[in-house]
Amino acid sequence: MNYKNHFFSILIIVMIFACSKKSERVENTTSEIQTQKPDQKKLILFFGNSLSAGYGIDAEDAFPGLVAQRIDSLGLDYRVVNGGLSGETTASGLSRLDWFLEEEPAIFVLELGGNDGLRGIPLTETKKNLKGIIQKVRSKYPQTTILLAGMQIPPNMGPEYTSEFRELYPSVAEEENVILIPFLLEGVAGNPDLNLPDGIHPTEEGHLIVFETIWEYLEDLL
Incomplete structure (x- = not known):
């Protein structure tokens, strides 16, 4: 016991x-x-259409992917999210924006409107939607820096529409006090060697030039 x-x-x-x-x-x-x-890591959000999405090429070779690669190579404290969707208009972009605003972006790059112009959508509608997107981002995240990527279109819709479309972006940028990239496809648009056979979407080489255009504006912000 x-x-x-x-x-x-x-x-x-x-x-x-x-x-x-x-x-x-x-x-x-x-x-x-x-x-x-x-x-x-702070968020850089590219919100656009097939140009941002990298239509016809691998996503990592589109300019948002190239931005991400440059940031990684420099060891900067940022990460990139590509919110590009082929066929996106300013109206559909405005309707899906909330899905991308669950997290605060440090930098918001707005690349929309090209499809509006190609479809001949009234410019008053395009302008209203671009301003609506900017205002929604700013309302939720006042500290977010917003870049507006300017766009131009072929003269298919007539010289008056084409001219007014080109002036739409500087007008929105001034009224909403955002940074304007005057023409995202500078040096690429109209060059068959830098575009896919459709004449609209850049090749990998074209995206390299677009990347350099946009990096000029991003570099100072980072």
Whole structure:
């Protein structure tokens, strides 16, 4: 009987010691988890159409992907999200914007309107939607820096529409006080060697030039 009591006493001591060690390990693990920091990299969001999406080429070779590669190579504290969608108009962009505003972007690059121009959508509608997108971003995240990528279209819709379309972007940028990239496709548009056979979407080489155009504006902000 004494032997049994002695045995159970030792067993209880061992169990208490083991539980104490287990509790200590749990506390240490919890402490480690609590001290780990989440991804603190600031967000650059490209919100556009097939140009941003990289129609006809790999997404990493489109200008948003090239921006991401440059940022990584420089070790900058930013990450890129490509919100480009082929066929996107300013109206459809405005309707899906909320999905992309769950996280605050440090920089928001707006590249929309080209499809509006190619379809002959009234410029008053395009302007209203561009301003609506900018205002929605600014309303939710006042500290976000917004870049507006200017666009031009072929003269298919007539010289008056084409001219007014070109002036639309400087007008929106001035009224909404955002940074304007005068013409995103500068040096690329109209050059068959830098565009796919459709004459609208840049090749990989064309996207390299677009990247350099936009990096000129991003570099100072980063």
